[in-house]
Amino acid sequence: MLADNLKQICEEIQLACDHVQRPIEDVTMIAVTKSVESYQAEELIKLGVEDLAENRVDKLLEKKAVLKEFSNVKWHLIGNLQRRKVKLIINEVDYFHALDSLKLAEEIQKRSQKILPCFVEVNVSGEESKHGFKPDEVLSFIQDIAVFNKIKVIGLMCMAPLNASDSEVHMIFSQLKKLQLNVSEQRLPHAPCTELSMGMSNDFPIAIEEGATFVRIGTAIFRGA
Numbered sequence: 358m359l360a361d362n363l364k365q366i367c368e369e370i371q372l373a374c375d376h377v378q379r380p381i382e383d384v385t386m387i388a389v390t391k392s393v394e395s396y397q398a399e400e401l402i403k404l405g406v407e408d409l410a411e412n413r414v415d416k417l418l419e420k421k422a423v424l425k426e427f428s429n430v431k432w433h434l435i436g437n438l439q440r441r442k443v444k445l446i447i448n449e450v451d452y453f454h455a456l457d458s459l460k461l462a463e464e465i466q467k468r469s470q471k472i473l474p475c476f477v478e479v480n481v482s483g484e485e486s487k488h489g490f491k492p493d494e495v496l497s498f499i500q501d502i503a504v505f506n507k508i509k510v511i512g513l514m515c516m517a518p519l520n521a522s523d524s525e526v527h528m529i530f531s532q533l534k535k536l537q538l539n540v541s542e543q544r545l546p547h548a549p550c551t552e553l554s555m556g557m558s559n560d561f562p563i564a565i566e567e568g569a570t571f572v573r574i575g576t577a578i579f580r581g582a
């Protein structure tokens with residue numbers, strides 16, 4: 358079941374890459390395991406998946422502890438992170454996808470023992486319910502954290518609205534791509550900003566067409582499993 362789903366998703370990733378003539382190596386599929394148990398995450402690892410994501414601190418710590426023998430796995434924290442939880446988690450993750458405030462950046466700077474690859478979260482669609490910076494705040498935020506030597510801004514992250522049309526989703530992802538280019542052109546040493554974390558189960562082909570380098574996929578992997 359899982360293997361079939363994975364195969365199908367890989368084919369869709371390949372198709373989307375072909376469509377815009379991007380090499381598939383440029384796209385990393387992150388498996389979002391937030392809705393499944395550790396044993397299901399383990400099955401995925403055994404099928405060759407190396408990037409796993411959780412959106413909650415406790416769940417990530419729990420799975421990472423159960424699966425600690427699989428030292429090749431890279432752990433992504435993709436959800437909103439409360440400042441008081443930074444110290445519990447920040448040295449347990451390989452990537453953080455939801456950097457959304459200066460206060461959070463300060464706390465990460467204080468608690469992290471290594472340089473952490475981070476994505477700045479952008480609220481491209483402007484929905485009130487969403488976290489993230491407004492597009493026009495992103496560059497100045499990134500400039501403000503230049504002094505924080507524990508944070509490396511490797512890219513930007515966004516989520517498209519749930520019930521947007523395909524053309525709206527295209528527009529949102531292409532706006533994030535433009536913003537990413539804008540930041541990377543500044544050649545800031547702490548913010549290469551070459552990556553784009555965008556695309557979930559129902560919109561990852563569009564995200565890839567618009568330049569996603571990390572897609573975060575949950576439901577589509579575990580459907581029927």
Ligand SMILES: *Cc1c(COP(=O)(O)O)cnc(C)c1O
Pocket residue numbers: 389391412435436516557558559573574575576577
């Ligand atoms: C749950 C989640 C995903 C995966 O969503 P699916 O629709 O299940 O693929 C991706 N990104 C974030 C931030 C999430 O919370």
